[in-house]
Amino acid sequence: MSRSQRLLDLLQLLRCHKYPVSAEHLSQKLCVSVRTIYRDISTLQSQGAEIEGEAGLGYILKPSFTLPPLMFTKEELEVLLLGANWVAKQANGEFSDISNNAIAKISAVLPRDHSIKHDEDVIRVASIIEVPELTINLSSIRETIEQRYKTTIEYVDGKQNTSSRVIWPILIGLFQHHYVLVAWCETRKAFRNFRLDRISTWSPLAEHYPSSRQALLKKWQQIEGINENGIRY
Known part of the structure; x- marks a missing residue:
């Protein structure tokens, strides 16, 4: 691998991480020494790459830094x-x-x-024929999440029991047969997953929930054992 290609690969690796990543991890991914990573980081910084951090603490590429268009393989x-x-x-x-x-x-x-x-194509995705219909508008849910509003819902569980909840919606998970909403439930004082096809009413309140969505999402990931790339560890 040429040095220029390695520098581009290093930038791409940094761009894939939201949190500081160690030189040791980067060296393993690129199959080079830690000393080489230190030199490459210094070179990229001198060329204008907005990389923050230092040896022993890890490095992170600032979100404001954009890479030039790259050719897809x-x-x-x-x-x-x-x-x-x-x-x-x-x-x-x-x-x-x-x-x-x-x-x-x-x-x-x-x-x-x-x-x-x-x-x-050598791999194709099969169509899902039977999918539960949603009684609420998905766009409204997405907007509520983006605006960080508390929401009152009527939820029907698997045993057909209906309950009224006040939740802090933070994330929609897309599965093969249905959507699942991740939210903090004020009633249960814990994170809960709600199937969207089982939510009969969706009523956003005029009140923002106190925590940032990013903080709640990070806490939920820690509880669920999910890393920054969405993979369980």
Whole structure:
């Protein structure tokens, strides 16, 4: 691997981490020595890369720093296409148009030798035929999460028992057969998962919940044993 390619790979690794990452971890990923990572970090910083941190504490790439457009490999394009197709076919097709638009935009700027044709796929995503219908508007839920509003819901559990809750919605999880809402429940004084197709009413309140959404999400991930990349450890 050339040094210029290694520097680009190092930037990409840093961009994938939201929290400081150690030089030891970076050296393992790039199969080089820790000393080499220190030199490469110094080189990138001198060239304008907004990398913060120091030896022994870890490094992080500031969110404001943007990398120049990079060429996708064929394998990376296959992953993007597979992911977009999966999202488009899940849970009532809520993101079908958005996913198709994203695929079209990516395809429009790719050289001919990097195009991905549907009939050349070796992996495809199956359609989900039976999906529970939502009685509430998903866009309204997304807006409530973004605005950080407390919300009153009527929830029907698996035994058909209905309860009224005041929740702090923080995240929507997309699964094959349904959406799941992660929220702090004031009634239970704990994080709870709610299937969206079992929420019969959704009434945002005029009150923001006290914690930041990012802080709540981080706390939920710690409780669930989920790392920053969304993988359970």
